[in-house]
Amino acid sequence: MNKDVIRGIKDSTPIIIGYISIAIAFGVISTALGLTPISTILMSIFVYAGASQFIAINLLSIGASILEIILTTFFVNLRHLLMSTVVSTKIRGGDIKKRLILAHGITDETFAMTAIKSEDISYLYLISLYITCFSSWVFGTAIGALLAFNLPNIITDALSFVLIAFFIVLLILSIDSKTTILVAIISFLVTPILALFIKEASIVITIIIGSLMGVCIEKCMKTR
Amino acid sequence: MILGMFIVTYIPRVLPLIALQKEIISKIESWLKYIPTATFSSIISMNLLGFTTFGQTELIKLFTALICLITAVKTKKLIMTMIVGLIVYIAISLLIV
Numbered sequence: 001m002n003k004d005v006i007r008g009i010k011d012s013t014p015i016i017i018g019y020i021s022i023a024i025a026f027g028v029i030s031t032a033l034g035l036t037p038i039s040t041i042l043m044s045i046f047v048y049a050g051a052s053q054f055i056a057i058n059l060l061s062i063g064a065s066i067l068e069i070i071l072t073t074f075f076v077n078l079r080h081l082l083m084s085t086v087v088s089t090k091i092r093g094g095d096i097k098k099r100l101i102l103a104h105g106i107t108d109e110t111f112a113m114t115a116i117k118s119e120d121i122s123y124l125y126l127i128s129l130y131i132t133c134f135s136s137w138v139f140g141t142a143i144g145a146l147l148a149f150n151l152p153n154i155i156t157d158a159l160s161f162v163l164i165a166f167f168i169v170l171l172i173l174s175i176d177s178k179t180t181i182l183v184a185i186i187s188f189l190v191t192p193i194l195a196l197f198i199k200e201a202s203i204v205i206t207i208i209i210g211s212l213m214g215v216c217i218e219k220c221m222k223t224r
Numbered sequence: 225m226i227l228g229m230f231i232v233t234y235i236p237r238v239l240p241l242i243a244l245q246k247e248i249i250s251k252i253e254s255w256l257k258y259i260p261t262a263t264f265s266s267i268i269s270m271n272l273l274g275f276t277t278f279g280q281t282e283l284i285k286l287f288t289a290l291i292c293l294i295t296a297v298k299t300k301k302l303i304m305t306m307i308v309g310l311i312v313y314i315a316i317s318l319l320i321v
């Protein structure tokens with residue numbers, strides 16, 4: 001086998017461990033909340049974005065509209081613009097067709113793995129890294145979806161709460177400065193107020209207000 | 225819904241790889257970095273405070289969320305915090321019922 005392929009698979013092992021455990025959790029919760037195992041697995045194949053998938057099943061369970069789910073997904077995944085840009089400057093080889101396939105494999109974790117490399121990376125290395133990670137995500141989801149068969153009520157209730165725990169961790173991990181703390185507090189307070197007037201769009205509008213406030217606060221702090 | 229989600233997750237992944245200029249991306253970079261924080265905070269808030277009735281279940285959720293917040297700040301571990309949340313939530317539900 002090609003040296004780059006072996007390196008790609010080797011580098012994917014730490015990611016795979018995390019992916020399988022989180023994907024199992026996703027499969028279990030999604031099925032417990034009422035999505036069919038097939039939809040659950042299809043979501044992992046086509047969306048392949050942990051946070052967005054958890055958001056989707058959570059928002060479905062609290063009665064959000066499909067449009068709001070899709071818009072929220074869009075904003076959450078805009079961060080991949082930055083990652084994809086970095087990857088595009090580092091990648092060696094690969095024509096447009098190959099890059100179209102490669103794009104689907106970009107995630108926070110696979111990006112982190114390639115971002116720590118100082119040298120250019122080959123298409124073969126990336127595609128083998130991406131395919132192993134992607135497969136583990138889909139595989140974990142399938143196991144979880146099958147495990148969730150016929151769970152008692154109290155467990156499914158608790159599992160839907162676990163989603164909130166998941167978002168709390170991601171929130172804490174996203175906080176890295178005073179500005180982000182302020183953005184978190186503002187967004188937390190704005191959402192329920194907006195929900196009183198426009199329930200269908202309160203999350204999406206909060207995302208726009210909160211992130212723009214972040215930019216403003218950052219500018220104010222710089223000029224002082 | 226899944227198809228719509230596929231399209232909006234694929235666009236930001238593919239554009240820079242095939243077309244988009246680096247200069248445009250760097251201009252919106254400072255905006256992009258606050259989006260995850262705003263999103264997660266908003267969703268947590270919607271789950272905890274966005275309800276129309278207030279009862280026992282909501283109180284249990286708020287309390288367990290607080291415990292999860294402390295666990296998350298101390299450990300920063302995903303699976304660990306989810307398991308703590310699961311156990312605390314089931315324990316309180318069983319105790320009250």
